[in-house]
Amino acid sequence: MSKQELQRRAFEASGVSYEESLKATKLIPSLYERLGRESGMEELSTLFYDRVFDDTENDWFLSIFASSTKAEAIDNQYRFFVQTFGGPDLYRQKGKGKYTRLAGRHANYPISHEAADLWVKHMEDAINEHKYLETTSNPCKYGQNQNNSVSEQHYNNNIDMIEETKEAMRAYFRYTAHYIVVASEYMRDDQLSGGTKIDEGRVW
Ligand code: HEM
Numbered sequence: 198m199s200k201q202e203l204q205r206r207a208f209e210a211s212g213v214s215y216e217e218s219l220k221a222t223k224l225i226p227s228l229y230e231r232l233g234r235e236s237g238m239e240e241l242s243t244l245f246y247d248r249v250f251d252d253t254e255n256d257w258f259l260s261i262f263a264s265s266t267k268a269e270a271i272d273n274q275y276r277f278f279v280q281t282f283g284g285p286d287l288y289r290q291k292g293k294g295k296y297t298r299l300a301g302r303h304a305n306y307p308i309s310h311e312a313a314d315l316w317v318k319h320m321e322d323a324i325n326e327h328k329y330l331e332t333t334s335n336p337c338k339y340g341q342n343q344n345n346s347v348s349e350q351h352y353n354n355n356i357d358m359i360e361e362t363k364e365a366m367r368a369y370f371r372y373t374a375h376y377i378v379v380a381s382e383y384m385r386d387d388q389l390s391g392g393t394k395i396d397e398g399r400v401w
Contacts, residue, residue: 207376218372227283244323300380313374
């Protein structure tokens, strides 16, 4: 199956096109800056994995994560986010190889489209709780002027920017989660790369 065919299938499953999903990786300022760099990315992964590991109502979903500790899962994911969204290559520095190859790294787990939907739901809840993405209680993370006061114009820019950030993140995660499911169905055994193995194979 060609890359284009995989992208088309991922679009059908997620409702988000490949091009739309890429916006999150191309924002200016970068998503890495918008979320508060390393500590902000770590907060996002912590909020997310807190939800996953507390989701005892969905045993089938929680069991996918049975072989990982929460701390290790947070560390892997936040490093990936820092690297993918415009920061330093922390994921690579952990010995994860040059490429991220998400499909290969997930192919050993039983991940259905239903699991992708639940993953996205937990991530959307995490996004909505992130302190840099709140528009109500804390509206001026990056809209302040030099006097430390917030003009109406700055305030509006800020809200628009937060909405743009959230929209781009939702599209990226939705598309990527379903892409992982679609691509995993077409992986050959020799293309698998587990969580800790460095993958010398092809780029997915
Ligand atoms: C489709 C639903 C998904 C499920 C059920 C799932 C499940 C998992 C599991 C069980 C792990 C191993 C945890 C660890 O020890 O690190 C993992 C790792 C990871 N996941 Fe996912 N995941 C999904 C989607 C995604 C998406 C959409 C992304 C990114 C946009 C992502 C990024 C990662 C990363 C970076 C790792 C670490 C891989 C490594 O160790 O190199 N996952 N995922």
